[in-house]
Amino acid sequence: MQLYYHPYACSLAPAIVAAEAGIALDLVHVDILGAPHRLGDGTDYRDVNARNYVPLLVRDDGSEVSEAGIILKVLADLNPTSGLAPAVGSxxxxxxxxxxxxxxxxxxxxxxxxxxxxxxxxxxxxxxxxxxxxxxxxxxxxxxxxxxxxxxxxxxxxxxxxxxxxxxxxxxxxxxxxxxxxxxxxxxxxxxxxxxxxxxxxxxxxxxxx
Ligand SMILES: N[C@@H](CCC(=O)N[C@@H](CS)C(=O)NCC(=O)O)C(=O)O
Known part of the structure; x- marks a missing residue:
């Protein structure tokens, strides 16, 4: 899985959760300070993510998850034994x-x-x-x-x-x-x-x- 991130931005939260849950993430740097926001290879970030902000999680099947709070739950639920999120419905x-x-x-x-x-x-x-x-x-x-x-x-x-x-x-x-x-x-x-x-x-x- 890939996490599009910017140093010290809110993408740090999913990075913490992945580390705590023992989930490996490929971190993809996005320069959100420049306009347009760009990846390291010069790609305009809007071509990857129309929302144009981090974090973005791209799962191994290619599906994308946006919004920090949702990404956190997706990561936690991948490893329920980590105890990082209570059981759904509780x-x-x-x-x-x-x-x-x-x-x-x-x-x-x-x-x-x-x-x-x-x-x-x-x-x-x-x-x-x-x-x-x-x-x-x-x-x-x-x-x-x-x-x-x-x-x-x-x-x-x-x-x-x-x-x-x-x-x-x-x-x-x-x-x-x-x-x-x-x-x-x-x-x-x-x-x-x-x-x-x-x-x-x-x-x-x-x-x-x-
Ligand atoms: N609603 C989004 C907001 C994410 C957000 O505000 N990301 C900031 C960094 S903390 C960002 O990428 N800002 C760049 C921009 O909006 O141009 C979420 O909850 O994930």
């Missing part, structure tokens, strides 16, 4: 679905694109930062008494949340008011598979070769 699965939607719509999309595009203006960025802080307050409350977002079991929701918390310093969304998120972030960074995924995902092919 109450715990419903909880996971709620958190993935929250992370995708309330947190991810409050950061991206607003906090990575200064051209949107100071007012829009200040609004986005305030929104992120209010969303982090919800995450902080959820982490009270829990090791991971859903409880004592690490899940794909943790992998998704990691992407945004990892953006916090660069995006100017301080975590000072959120000690439980900061402690959770340290636990995440201590996981060997998270470290492995970050290593594999965090550089362009040129930088890796250098």
């Amino acid at each position: 109450p715990e699965r419903l909880l996971l679905e709620q958190w993935l939607t929250f992370l995708g719509t309330e947190l991810h999309k409050s950061y991206s694109p607003w906090l990575f595009h200064p051209e949107v203006g100071a007012t829009a960025q200040a609004y986005a930062r305030d929104l992120v802080a209010r969303r982090y307050a919800i995450v902080e409350a959820q982490l009270d008494g829990r090791t991971w977002l859903l409880g004592e079991t690490f899940s794909v929701a943790d992998a998704y949340l990691f992407v945004m918390v990892n953006w916090a310093a660069a995006a100017g969304t301080p975590l000072d008011a959120f000690p439980l998120i900061r402690a959770w972030f340290e636990r995440m960074k201590a996981r060997p598979k998270v470290r492995e995924a970050i290593r594999n995902h965090s550089a362009s092919p040129a930088a890796k070769a250098a």
